[in-house]
Amino acid sequence: MKTPLTIALVGNPNTGKSTIFNALTGLRQKIANYPGITVERKVGTAIINGVLHKVVDLPGAYSLNYKKLDERIAYEALIGSYEHEESPDLVLVVADATNLDRNLFLVTQIIDLNLPMVLVLNMMDEAEGKGISIDEKALEQNLGIPVVAISAKQKESIEQLKHVIGSITPGRSTPLKWLTDSNLKKASELVISEWIEPYTDIPERARTIEALRLISEGEFIGAFYTFAEVEKGKKVIAKARAIIEQNGGNPLATEVIQRYDFIGETTLDAAVQNSENKKTLTDRIDAFVTHKVFGPLIFTFVLLVMFQSIFSWSAPFMDFIDLVFVGAASWVANALPPGMLNDLLVEGVIAGLGGVIIFLPQIIFLFLFIYVLEGTGYMARAAFVMDGFMTKVGLHGRSVVPLMSGFACAIPGIMAARSIENWRDRIITIMVLPFMACSARLPVYALLIAAFVPSTTVLGIFTLQGVTFFGLYIFGIVMAVLAAAVMKRIFPTGKQTPFIMELPSYKMPKWSVVVQNTLDRGRVFVVEAGKVIVAISIILWFLASFPEVGSEEYETNALPTESIESYELRHSFAGRFGQIIEPAIEPLGFDWKIRIGLLTSFAAREVMVGTLSTIYSIEDDGEDISTLKEKLINDINPETGQPVFSLATALSLMVFFALAMQCMSTIAIVRRETNSWKWPVAMFTYMTVLAYLCSLITYQVVRVL
Amino acid sequence: MYPLTLTKDGERVEVQSLNCQHDDVYRLNEMGCVQGAKGTIISNQDNVILQVGETRLAIAGNLAKSIFVTSLN
Numbered sequence: 001m002k003t004p005l006t007i008a009l010v011g012n013p014n015t016g017k018s019t020i021f022n023a024l025t026g027l028r029q030k031i032a033n034y035p036g037i038t039v040e041r042k043v044g045t046a047i048i049n050g051v052l053h054k055v056v057d058l059p060g061a062y063s064l065n066y067k068k069l070d071e072r073i074a075y076e077a078l079i080g081s082y083e084h085e086e087s088p089d090l091v092l093v094v095a096d097a098t099n100l101d102r103n104l105f106l107v108t109q110i111i112d113l114n115l116p117m118v119l120v121l122n123m124m125d126e127a128e129g130k131g132i133s134i135d136e137k138a139l140e141q142n143l144g145i146p147v148v149a150i151s152a153k154q155k156e157s158i159e160q161l162k163h164v165i166g167s168i169t170p171g172r173s174t175p176l177k178w179l180t181d182s183n184l185k186k187a188s189e190l191v192i193s194e195w196i197e198p199y200t201d202i203p204e205r206a207r208t209i210e211a212l213r214l215i216s217e218g219e220f221i222g223a224f225y226t227f228a229e230v231e232k233g234k235k236v237i238a239k240a241r242a243i244i245e246q247n248g249g250n251p252l253a254t255e256v257i258q259r260y261d262f263i264g265e266t267t268l269d270a271a272v273q274n275s276e277n278k279k280t281l282t283d284r285i286d287a288f289v290t291h292k293v294f295g296p297l298i299f300t301f302v303l304l305v306m307f308q309s310i311f312s313w314s315a316p317f318m319d320f321i322d323l324v325f326v327g328a329a330s331w332v333a334n335a336l337p338p339g340m341l342n343d344l345l346v347e348g349v350i351a352g353l354g355g356v357i358i359f360l361p362q363i364i365f366l367f368l369f370i371y372v373l374e375g376t377g378y379m380a381r382a383a384f385v386m387d388g389f390m391t392k393v394g395l396h397g398r399s400v401v402p403l404m405s406g407f408a409c410a411i412p413g414i415m416a417a418r419s420i421e422n423w424r425d426r427i428i429t430i431m432v433l434p435f436m437a438c439s440a441r442l443p444v445y446a447l448l449i450a451a452f453v454p455s456t457t458v459l460g461i462f463t464l465q466g467v468t469f470f471g472l473y474i475f476g477i478v479m480a481v482l483a484a485a486v487m488k489r490i491f492p493t494g495k496q497t498p499f500i501m502e503l504p505s506y507k508m509p510k511w512s513v514v515v516q517n518t519l520d521r522g523r524v525f526v527v528e529a530g531k532v533i534v535a536i537s538i539i540l541w542f543l544a545s546f547p548e549v550g551s552e553e554y555e556t557n558a559l560p561t562e563s564i565e566s567y568e569l570r571h572s573f574a575g576r577f578g579q580i581i582e583p584a585i586e587p588l589g590f591d592w593k594i595r596i597g598l599l600t601s602f603a604a605r606e607v608m609v610g611t612l613s614t615i616y617s618i619e620d621d622g623e624d625i626s627t628l629k630e631k632l633i634n635d636i637n638p639e640t641g642q643p644v645f646s647l648a649t650a651l652s653l654m655v656f657f658a659l660a661m662q663c664m665s666t667i668a669i670v671r672r673e674t675n676s677w678k679w680p681v682a683m684f685t686y687m688t689v690l691a692y693l694c695s696l697i698t699y700q701v702v703r704v705l
Numbered sequence: 706m707y708p709l710t711l712t713k714d715g716e717r718v719e720v721q722s723l724n725c726q727h728d729d730v731y732r733l734n735e736m737g738c739v740q741g742a743k744g745t746i747i748s749n750q751d752n753v754i755l756q757v758g759e760t761r762l763a764i765a766g767n768l769a770k771s772i773f774v775t776s777l778n
Contacts, residue, residue: 063735067728099759102737130759217727252727256734257741282761283747290763292750384763388751391765498725499765500732503754 005053006086007046007165010074010110011094012103013060014504016122018042018513019152020094020161021057041084049166056085064109065213068421078113079206090165091117097127097134097149098505100271104143104263105256111145112175114205118146118164125151126505130280138270144174153510176208178262183247184254187215187240195236199229212255215240282377282505289378290503295385302378303404310365310408317361325354348541349534357530359409359665360522362439366405366412367521368514373401375509379419380501387499393481394488395432396425397499403429403480406436407473410666411525414673422497428487430673431683434666435480437473437658440605444657445472447609451629452650468654475658479690525669540603543573544596574599588656588692589649589699593635602662652699660691709746709753709769716746718755718774725771733772736760743777 011017021029025044042057058077059070066072073082080087093110095103100121107119121134140147148164150157179185191211196202202210214220214237220230227233241251288294329350336342373379379401387397395403398420405413413433420426437445449465456464549568569575570592578595585595593612601608612632635644661667661684670680706721720742723730733739737757744757753769755762764772 063731065731065735067732096759099737101758102760105735105737216731252730253734253740256731256739260739260742286747286754286761290748290754380763384752384754387765498729498768499752499763500729500736500768501763502736503761503763505761 004051005089005165007053007055007090007092008058008077008088009055009092009094010058010078010106011060011120012062012096012106014502015060015094015096015103016152017057017060017094019510020092020120020122020158021055022512022516023152023158024162025055046162046165048162051166053165056088061106063106064113064209065216078110078115079203079209081203081206089116091115092120092161092165093117094120094122097121097123098130098132100132100134100267101260101263104266105259107143108178108259108262109209111143111173111177112208114173114175117173118148118168119143120161121147121149122152124149125153126507132271134271135269139266142266142270144177178259180262181249181254181258183244183249184212184215184258187243187251188212190240190243191215191236194239195229195233199232200227211240215244215251216253216255218251280505285506286381286503289381290384295381299382299385299400302373302382306366306369306404310362310369313365314361318358321358321360322354325350325357329354343545344538344541347545348538351541353530353534357526359411359440360526362408363412363525364518364522366408367416367518370401370405370412370416371514371517372509375507375514377504377506380503384499384501384503391499394484395429396420396422396497397501399425399429403433403436406433406438409438409440410434410436410663411669412521414666414669415521415524417673424491425497427674427679428484428491430670431487431679432480432483434661434663434683434687435476435483435659437476438605438663440663441472441657443606443609444601445469445654447612447629447632448650448654451632452645452647472654472658475655479659483686483690531668540574540600543577544569544575544600546573547571569596587699588695589646589652589703591644593644594649594653598656598662601657602660603664605657605662608657646703648699648702651702652695655698656691656695658691659687659694661687706773706775709755709764709772709774710749710766712746712749712753712774712776714746714748717743717777718746719743719777720757721773721775723772725768729768733762733764736762738762738772 009017009021021042021044024046028046029042029044040059044055044057046053046055056077058074061071061074063071064075064078066075073085076082077085078088078091091110093107095107110117119139121136121139124134127134134149136147136149146164146168148161150161152158179188188208188211191214192207196207196211200210214233218237218241219234220227244251244254289298329346332350333342333346336345370379373382382400383397385397386400390397390399399417401419402413402417405416410433413436414430417426417429417433420429449468453465453468458464458467545568549571575592575596578592578599581595582592585598590598597608597612632645633643636642667680667684670683671677674680709718712718720738720740722740723733723738725733737760738744738755742757744755747754747756747761751766753764753766755764
């Protein structure tokens with residue numbers, strides 16, 4: 001072929017589609033979202049025989065009878081009715097050779113679309129290992145389409161595939177070879193001629209598929225199309241179903257059974273399975289990993305190792321990033337003349353950016369783990385093992401990994417929630433995820449516990465401090481579970497999606513895919529969250545820095561012990577706002593200093609420590625927490641003569657931090673993932689209200705005790 | 706004929722009928738779990754793992770209850 005083509009890759013999940021896409025396009029690819037939704041669109045270019053072809057990696061699908069948004073895109077892109085995707089000139093259907101029958105189901109459907117196509121049998125090496133031999137020529141003959149057998153991991157295979165793409169003259173497949181049942185044929189022709197053709201704009205090549213879908217479903221549920229003459233359509237469909245029923249068939253199953261019958265005949269002489277019922281390595285591993293008792297234990301162990309590694313591996317990188325930003329800030333501070341621009345860049349933009357980038361190492365390592373676990377096939381087992389418990393609390397087996405990720409940072413967790421197919425389960429997971437005690441709460445907890453919780457020994461080996469610390473983590477989990485249970489009742493239930501998942505064979509992950517996906521996640525985080533954070537940082541900086549205070553005003557009006565920074569902050573917009581909300585916040589036991597800290601920590605939780613340091617006028621050299629700690633302990637309220645911080649204040653503050661939505665990166669990522677401001681606003685509101693109430697109860701109760 | 710939840714580990718079964726909601730029937734079908742398909746029970750502990758061909762399907766207990774099979778042993 002000398003003309004440039006638009007080549008679409010389709011196939012079941014776990015068939016190595018992405019590996020083929022990466023191998024064909026190399027680095028010439030672009031990942032974006034489809035407009036308005038969060039399904040990823042992967043497009044790249046491949047140069048074959050000097051011709052530049054466009055390659056589109058369509059979302060994975062088990063069939064064309066879409067149940068999920070991404071499957072719908074794959075389907076509509078293929079039939080050429082999806083406005084954001086041009087219809088392909090050539091379709092490469094990728095199938096797993098070790099699992100041919102199942103994969104051929106989608107293949108027979110695509111054949112029916114009458115598109116130029118090639119069947120790419122992937123994982124031939126694994127198939128051979130399993131004693132499966134496939135006769136490509138026989139398969140080609142039976143299906144009536146070109147077949148290429150490859151192992152995408154091998155370089156020669158990709159060359160072979162490129163050769164096929166470069167040399168074929170795309171012909172048309174022969175649709176409906178499988179459709180031998182005269183009743184079903186009659187029924188589908190009836191639906192097409194009496195309803196689809198006169199009343200809908202379904203593209204011609206998709207008419208049979210749609211007719212069969214309607215006959216099987218019996219009504220219009222789940223159809224994304226909206227048609228005018230629905231009542232007429234229903235009558236025609238009922239008539240069509242009657243044709244099948246009168247002859248003893250089941251309209252729901254007839255199509256599927258016939259397709260599988262055809263597939264059975266197709267592979268009868270084309271694919272031979274030699275060894276059978278041999279216990280494979282996958283069987284032996286699964287006996288433990290999916291075991292009722294060992295399964296959850298193994299999963300817990302995997303998580304422990306994962307989080308420990310994320311924490312300890314990220315630490316040096318985070319220190320390094322911190323150093324770079326501190327360096328950059330002081331360089332800019334010195335390079336530019338002092339003034340507003342200088343302050344804005346140093347305290348607003350650089351500080352804000354630094355606050356985002358510092359989480360990048362954790363995100364990279366977390367996703368590295370997730371993609372490795374996914375690549376080995378373990379992830380499906382983890383979801384399976386935890387499904388029972390998660391369903392009881394209103395979530396889904398697939399919520400487990402995102403929620404656990406939340407212990408490191410809510411942002412990658414929220415991004416990982418994409419693997420949950422049911423929208424409602426996904427939203428609930430996202431909405432409760434920020435209750436998981438993320439690493440940004442650590443500095444605040446550490447400071448307050450060290451200062452106000454006595455280090456008394458309890459139960460012999462634990463200290464009260466350690467128990468408080470652990471208790472805050474448990475508190476977060478309990479609140480997440482409760483919130484999920486409540487939301488399960490609030491949200492329109494829709495249909496429960498019972499857990500059905502394919503458990504792929506265990507294998508070594510494909511490293512290039514792991515690395516590429518991980519880097520993509522990192523890039524998305526920096527770019528998407530970064531944009532919002534920089535904007536909010538600038539606003540916060542403005543509120544905390546203006547109106548400016550002259551040194552004369554400071555000298556005449558400031559309290560005797562007050563530094564100029566402290567005075568400026570108290571009289572800034574943020575400080576004034578802190579005073580306005582005083583009546584609301586006072587019952588929680590917080591004075592004006594904590595209030596300002598709270599306000600600034602709505603940008604990011606760990607900012608609290610920095611703000612308190614500034615307010616307490618400490619030279620913040622290397623986060624010297626012990627001195628801040630002593631200041632906190634010794635701080636006396638000038639009006640009452642009582643210490644500002646009591647145990648009640650400290651506990652109230654920690655409860656507030658455990659529950660409040662104080663993280664604009666999370667807000668930004670929720671906005672991006674749900675594609676609406678509705679969810680982040682709802683999240684912010686309910687979490688903050690909850691935090692306020694719990695904090696209020698804590699303070700008032702502990703004070704009385 | 707009995708539900709998938711009453712099978713034993715290692716049992717060979719033939720799927721007889723899927724008595725669940727249409728969406729779930731279709732999801733099972735497209736993954737190869739179709740009327741007449743023969744498979745092996747890998748494990749049955751509340752949730753069921755059923756191997757059909759080379760596809761290993763994990764099926765929640767509440768769905769497994771509505772899948773009826775006959776034994777081939």
